[in-house]
Amino acid sequence: MLPVGLKMRSATTRTYFVGARQYEDLSLFFENIQCLSSFGSNHQVLSAVLKSSATLSAIKFGKTLHGYIVKKGHLTCHAVSKALLNMYAKCGVLDDCQRLFSQIGNSDPVTWNIILSGFSGSRMYDAEVMRLYDAMHKGGEAKPSSITIATILPVCARLLEINTGKCVHSYVIKSGLDTDTLVGNALISMYAKCGLVCDDAFAVFNSMNKKDVVSWNAIIAGFAENKLMSNAFKWFQWMLEGPVEPNYATIANILPVCASLDENAPFHLGREIHCYVQRRTELISDVSVRNALVSFYLRGGWMKEAVSLFWGMTSRDLVSWNAIIAGYASNGEWLKALDVFHELLSVEMIQPDSITFVSILPACAFLQNLLVGKEIHGYILRHSYLREDTAVGNALISFYAKCYHIEAAFQTFLMIFGRDLISWNSILNAFVDGEYDTKFLGLLNWMLGGGIRPDSITILTILRFCANLLRVEKVKETHSYSLKTGLLQGDIEPTVGNALLDSYAKCGNIEYAFKIFQSFSGKRNLVTCNAMISGYVNCRSHDDAYKIFDRMSETDLTTWNLMVRVYAENDCPSEALNLLQQLQARGMKPDTVTIMSFLPVCAQMASVHQLNQCHGYALRAGFEDARLKGALLDVYAKCGAIKSAYKLFHSSTHKDLVMFTAMVGGYAMHGMGEEALSIFSYMLELGVKPDHVIITAVLSACSHSGLVSEGLKVFYSIEKVHGFKPTMEQYACVVDLLARGGRLNDAYSFVVRMPIEANANVWGTLLGACRTHHEVELGRLVADRLFEIEANNIGNYVVMSNLYAADARWDGVIEVRKLMRTRDLKKPAGCSWIEVERRKNVFVAGDSTHSQRCLIYSTLSTLDQQIKEQVYF
Secondary structure, three states, X not given: OOOHHHHHHHHHHHHHHHHXXXXXXXXXXXXXXXXXXXXXXXXXXXXXXXXHHHHOOOHHHHHHHHHHHHHHOHHXXXXXXXHHHHHHHHOOOHHHHHHHHHHHOOOOHHHHHHHHHHHHOOHHHHHHHHHHHHHHHHHOXXXXXXXXXXXXXXXXXXXXXXXXXXXXXXXXXXXXXXXXXXXXXXXXXXXXXXXXXXXXXXXXXXXXXXXXXXXXXXXXXXXXXXXXXXXXXXXXXXXXXXXXXXXXXXXXXXXXXXXXXXXXXXXXXXXXXXXXXXXXXXXXXXXXXXXXXXXXXXXXXXXXXXXXXXXXXXXXXXXXXXXXXXXXXXXXXXXXXXXXXHHHHOOOOOXXXXXXXXXXXXXXXXXXXXXXXXXXXXXXXXXXXXXXXXXXXXXXXXXXXXXXXXXXXXXXXXXXXXXXXXXXXXXXXXXXXXXXXXXXXXXXXXXXXXXXXXXXXXXXXXXXHHHHHOOHHHHHHHHHHHHHOOOOOOOOOOHHHHHHHHXXXXXXXXXXXXXXXXXXXXXXXXXXXXXXXXHHHHOOOHHXXXXXXXXXXXXXXXXXXXXHHHHXXXXXXXXXXXXXXXXXXXXXOOOHHHHHXXXXXXXXXXXXXXXHHHHXXXXXXXXXXXXXXXXXHHHHHXXXXXXXXXXXXXXXXXXXXXXXXXXXXXXXXXXXXXXXXXXXXXXXXXXXXXXXXXXXXXXXXXXXHOOHHHHHHHHHHHHHOOOOOOOHHHHHHHHHHHHHOXXXXXXXXXXXXXXXXXXXXXXXXXXXXXXXXXOHHHHHHHHHHHHHHOOOOHHHHHHHHHHHHHXXXXXXXXXXXXXXXXXXXXXXXXXXXXXXXXXXXXXXXXXXXXXXXXXXXXXXXXXXXXXXXXXXX
């Protein structure tokens, strides 16, 4: 089979020369229209003019001529009636064609062939073609000829009517037409398209006495269509050894075959064919052959060869330009695709078509070049043949969606007259990404109400929508629909099933997710297992995740990243470290996700050594991810290496909100309020818009540094300057800020006057301040509120008990401890740790298991004694 573009090119070239001659015929006829009577019964002239009308699809003129023919009584002439019938058939006016066919009689095989050929031109009339053939065969007056068979067999192939095709083959053998090359070629093609290339098509080819280039092309294309690429290439090699030489169609057929062969073979074989073409002048000069070579090189990613060949072409057609634009786009060279597109626009006599725009719009989307995309949209709107093309409309929807112009995508969708399922899938996908919840559901209902049946792509989009909103009931509805419509049964690779599993897991229904996982026992793939592990990661179940991981025969980096993450997030640092070492031992290279998954382990262990290792690896690997830098900076601060954190911050050329937040948070953690304020001010100067997280970090920094007025200024700017409401956490920061500054009464008044009801965090902050400043009475008031809100938090009772004890209020201490016993509350042992010489040392209150406990307690005793000693200056 020739690629569509190549067929169009060849037909266009032939039509140009033939059409010129037909225009001359019509012009001559019009010049003599006044003297029609002089033609008398010159049926040859009438037949020639009708043929020209058919070639040029001049149906109006043809109908006028039909009236003249009837009026003059020329319809009785077989040549004229056949030419008239052929004109209607070629112009696709099939009702008039059939009416005329019934008028002129059907005893002539040529007449039957004309009407069969007319109806076979469209898939819509395949059933009518079969009916007409059956009527011809049973009528007996006109016997099917080789042309009849060559017309009917492609229809059998389209309908996959192999039994009908075999009946036709039987007739061919009985009538002696099996020796006809045209018939043999049609039989080969029919059997190949019905999947019987190795047996029946091969047998027909072998039995042919006279094989032409079409015969060889048919058998080679047959093997290729049935994915038997090595067979197709072998037959091409045998063809080269025989007397029949390949033509442009052979080359166009075999090059895609070469591209699909294993490993290094495609490039070398393609180059050999290229060399063969260079030695055949008639081939190398054919633009369709050059287009096929360009497409071959592009398909394999060999851009240098494709580009060299394209620019070396003496003549290029639209197929050539479309191929190179699509090639650049598919190989990620978006800017070059745009450059070639602009050059195409400057070429006279060639106008871009729908294929051009379907190829170039993704390039604009990837580059986020909204301006060029809009210019292209304007060009499309000015050309009706593009404006009415559904594929172009779909590409525009996708372009606007990827540029986050959802409303423009929706307006484009509304303008598409012949919306197909791809149109609906594209706009639904746009609304998922844009988080337009209500509009998404409205569109889905509109689609279903219009009788459009969702496919697997629609289901995947719906499931992503459900997972984003954590709507488990909608996941169940989608699951039910998939079962009813058989989408899960037809899912050979469980794509829909995997999406369902993932959606259930993300919505927290791990039980349903595991049931789906179990139901795929025979069809599980890597994605299935990764989705199940991801579900267990989200519900913090590292043991269940490991059970899946341990049974997997195949893993990828995603699998290992998930496992590292689940151990890191469940306080299993040694297991996470062990997995990271195993991953590298297997020759796999950690990516940014691996490093970010492992960083919490460094924070848990307070291991600057491990953190340096991660940072060094990221530098050597050339990772430039801003989120990774922000995470590294944050962990440096948590491990006490604030100078290293600042070095990383200062060395980063691109500082985004994540990095600023991490740096401010690091300074806040170390009580460096002025430095935190300086970084925050610098961020505002750069025009980076703050969010709640960084403002909370700044307030915390001010609180720990006693910068009361500065902190209050930041707090009141939240609503006045930045335009959003303060959060409960920010209110707690202000309470802590005032309390640490000794302004406890102001802090209490602030809590009471809050526009929203204070939570346990706010009251707990105030209670801690009362403990620090020995404000027992205020502490009692705060504790009473706190015990109502958060009755089971042991920390609040301990703080209040210590507050009473510091003021020697032992009755209060007894009262609090009695309340703790009544509510069965126990304080967990305090714990701290430190890394010394790459070893984590853990200390728990009352524990005496450390190997160097004697030295540690001796040193602590010495320090305690030195602290108590008076120092004289």
